[in-house]
Amino acid sequence: MMAGLSSPEQVGEENIRLAGRDIPVRWRRSARARRVSLRIDPRSPAVVVTLPPRVGREAGLALLRTHAIWITTRLDRLPAESPWHDGGQVLLDGHPHTIRHCPDGRRGVWIEGDTVMVSGEAPFLRRRLAAFLRQEAGRRLGARMALLADQSGLRPRRLTVKDTSSRWGSCTSDGSVMLSWRLLMAPAEIQHYVIAHELAHLRHLNHGPDFWMLVTSLTPHRHTAEAWLRRHGPALLRAS
Structure with missing residues (x-):
């Protein structure tokens, strides 16, 4: 980041x-x-x-x-690619959810308990699920960032959610924050750390001692999250 x-x-x-x-x-x-x-x-x-x-x-x-x-x-050493399919699994906030294809469904994609239901034709399942997850990431990550922004007084100019190949988040000099939608698949404490990291950049656009001191004041999850992302991040990036 x-x-x-x-x-x-x-x-x-x-x-x-x-x-x-x-x-x-x-x-x-x-x-x-x-x-x-x-x-x-x-x-x-x-x-x-x-x-x-x-x-x-x-x-x-x-x-x-x-x-x-x-x-x-x-x-x-990269994990094997894990394509989404009927009966497969996708993570939401770190919890596995079973993917169920409902060809006659009329609700697009929706969540029922620990199941993600995907309607429509089978060849479009992965594309429809990806679009839903990106939208869901914007909603959940946006709400979590808004909460931490209110608690810290560090408010970004805007938030965008993208599909990135390496960075989990970034912050620009104009106060715009970007988060990878794939963070939706990580546990909540991992999301909390990445959000805190990017909000801290609103005050310190570097990785100096003052920046890390601010990060530590915003979240207790730094070291756990960094280790988790090193170990599990590649699998999230290969899920599709």
Whole structure:
């Protein structure tokens, strides 16, 4: 979660041979990047290489080759993709809910106890469920952010909910906060930490000592949440 970072510009995709395997690599360029960096995008899955302005592709290739074993190991450790289907499960606030296809239903998507009911034709189940979850995330995460904002006096200019590939949240210099809708699948205390983290950026647009002191005053869940997201975050990003 980084404060005020603009989305890098995508500059191309290709397969590159690393450690004896063809690895999908997505090249991006960022005006704010100060050095070449790479990360694993668990949703693709692929390696994303970010280049600063005026830094050539060779620098990125050198970094890829240096970290070839790390890259292949991380890709191999990603959880298996778990497509949503009739009889499968989806998490809501950390609790598993069974997915039930109701082809003759007339209510779109709705929740009954620990079951998520999805009407319509089977080929559209995943798309309809994803749209519902994103809407539900906006409602639930928005309410939880409003509550913590009222308690702390830290009120964002606006909140947007997006489907991101790496960040769980972000805050820009104009006071806008973004949250990943996939946080809806995480337990409430994990959501609380991410929301507190981004609200703290409204006062400190950095990760200095004063920022972390404010985060600690807003939520008791920092260390638990960071460990949980490291362990379970990739699975949330691959759920679809």
